[in-house]
Amino acid sequence: MTDAASTLSKVDLLNLTRSELEAFVLEDLRQPRFRADQLWHWLWQRGVRDFAAMTNLSKDLKARLAQRAEIFWPGVDVVRTSRDGTIKLLLRLRDGERIETVLIPMGQHYTQCLSTQVGCAMACTFCSTGELGLTRNMTMGEILGQVVVGRAHLAASGLPTVRNLVFMGMGEPLMNLAELLRSLETLGSAEGISIASRRATVSSVGIPQALKILGDSGLAVPAISLHAPTQELREKLMPKAAHVPLDELLGCLDRYPLKSRERVTYEYILLGGVNDSIVHAKQLVKLLGQRRCKVNLIGYNPPPPSVCPDPPYRAPEQADVLAFEEYLRSKRITTFIRRSMGQDIAAACGQLKLLAG
Numbered sequence: 001m002t003d004a005a006s007t008l009s010k011v012d013l014l015n016l017t018r019s020e021l022e023a024f025v026l027e028d029l030r031q032p033r034f035r036a037d038q039l040w041h042w043l044w045q046r047g048v049r050d051f052a053a054m055t056n057l058s059k060d061l062k063a064r065l066a067q068r069a070e071i072f073w074p075g076v077d078v079v080r081t082s083r084d085g086t087i088k089l090l091l092r093l094r095d096g097e098r099i100e101t102v103l104i105p106m107g108q109h110y111t112q113c114l115s116t117q118v119g120c121a122m123a124c125t126f127c128s129t130g131e132l133g134l135t136r137n138m139t140m141g142e143i144l145g146q147v148v149v150g151r152a153h154l155a156a157s158g159l160p161t162v163r164n165l166v167f168m169g170m171g172e173p174l175m176n177l178a179e180l181l182r183s184l185e186t187l188g189s190a191e192g193i194s195i196a197s198r199r200a201t202v203s204s205v206g207i208p209q210a211l212k213i214l215g216d217s218g219l220a221v222p223a224i225s226l227h228a229p230t231q232e233l234r235e236k237l238m239p240k241a242a243h244v245p246l247d248e249l250l251g252c253l254d255r256y257p258l259k260s261r262e263r264v265t266y267e268y269i270l271l272g273g274v275n276d277s278i279v280h281a282k283q284l285v286k287l288l289g290q291r292r293c294k295v296n297l298i299g300y301n302p303p304p305p306s307v308c309p310d311p312p313y314r315a316p317e318q319a320d321v322l323a324f325e326e327y328l329r330s331k332r333i334t335t336f337i338r339r340s341m342g343q344d345i346a347a348a349c350g351q352l353k354l355l356a357g
């Protein structure tokens with residue numbers, strides 16, 4: 001077998017769930033089960049990608065692993081750091097496709113925004129990623145590979161580590177449901193990456209069939225990209241997502257299995273002069289007022305002029321954002337304004353477009 005052929009047939013250990021790794025150790029390597037525990041620890045807790053550095057494995061096993069397996073980490077092509085400390089990494093996948101992940105400082109730790117697809121098919125009108133179209137889904141190894149690379153980058157820079165994850169980067173996570181579920185399952189495995197799935201938020205435009213499966217899995221509570229209080233306006237802003245009528249989407253979310261303190265989050269991007277008036281706030285209260293939910297308001301981030309000299313929307317006025325929040329709160333809807341981070345490096349919500357900016 002040539003070197004190239006032997007590389008192609010190697011198993012990428014980062015792309016195996018815990019049970020798949022056990023099966024590989026038992027059936028392929030013909031080793032006892034505790035070897036899977038050791039490997040899992042090296043892969044996810046220690047972030048080691050060189051079998052030679054796995055000191056509690058025998059010399060023979062390390063040699064066998066080097067023959068049969070590999071640990072692929074996405075390559076870091078470019079790093080950009082914002083004035084506010086947000087870090088954007090442009091990562092290269094095995095086939096040369098590129099995606100972005102963002103590390104957002106949150107006090108004593110970081111929140112990492114993960115991509116789940118190369119590009120996105122949903123074409124939301126306010127989102128730079130939507131302009132790229134969809135190239136392909138990412139694998140679990142690629143999705144969680146962003147975390148091991150992100151953590152290694154922070155550690156090498158002497159910065160605190162990642163504590164929360166948001167599946168909110170490039171792509172629609174529920175359009176890549178199988179790999180999303182495998183990723184969430186791996187997050188929840190003991191002795192693994194040590195970020196509990198309750199610290200992971202799955203952001204979605206809302207796809208009822210997939211939401212039903214996610215709910216049944218018990219692995220995450222979604223944050224729904226609502227962005228409009230009426231079907232008519234949603235069709236204009238998010239034409240593909242709005243194929244699912246609002247009443248059907250909200251009905252499906254009303255049935256989402258929630259634990260006692262959990263609520264569905266609705267994300268609402270405020271577009272200046274489009275959906276940010278008190279009339280819209282009243283419509284939103286009518287829609288969500290009786291529901292078990294909270295609302296995150298996000299001011300629109302126009303792409304940098306170097307990328308788009310004539311952006312489709314403008315940022316909302318700060319006074320309008322505050323008035324919108326106050327109205328929702330006055331109607332007893334739990335509401336937060338999400339601070340936009342990393343705008344100067346095009347790392348904020350809706351700006352990810354392969355280092356444009």
Ligand code: SF4
Nearest residue numbers: 120122124127130171
């Ligand atoms: S907002 Fe999300 S779903 Fe819509 S185009 Fe952008 S990445 Fe895709």
